[in-house]
Amino acid sequence: AVDRVTTASLGDAREALTNAVIDCIKSYRTNILASSQAGFLSLPSCLRLFPLFILAMQKHPAFSLDSRTTLDGRADAMNTIKTLPLDALMYHIYPLLCNLLAI
Numbered sequence: 001a002v003d004r005v006t007t008a009s010l011g012d013a014r015e016a017l018t019n020a021v022i023d024c025i026k027s028y029r030t031n032i033l034a035s036s037q038a039g040f041l042s043l044p045s046c047l048r049l050f051p052l053f054i055l056a057m058q059k060h061p062a063f064s065l066d067s068r069t070t071l072d073g074r075a076d077a078m079n080t081i082k083t084l085p086l087d088a089l090m091y092h093i094y095p096l097l098c099n100l101l102a103i
Contacts, residue, residue: 001013001057001063002078002081004016005062010065011065017054017057017063018058020054021051024050025047025051052094053090053094060077061074062074062077062078062080
């Protein structure tokens with residue numbers, strides 16, 4: 001998606017992220033859950049957080065449509081996304097939240 005921003009518009013990259021989720025869930029439903037109930041979506045545990053991460057990624061400064069994001073800030077955010085390892089990137093996109101009452 002970061003590479004798509006450099007060749008196309010920001011809106012196209014955001015749409016590509018949304019289409020990735022739609023295509024993944026659609027192909028899972030047609031190939032794996034052919035006999036499932038209509039109107040009921042069942043996802044395996046490995047795919048349940050995928051839409052959440054894509055939504056969080058669309059709100060990240062690299063893909064945000066907010067006019068307050070500067071070009072330098074967007075470029076830095078895109079560079080961070082491209083260079084972080086996957087485990088660190090997951091916490092960068094969607095931080096781990098903890099209960100303050102448990103501390």
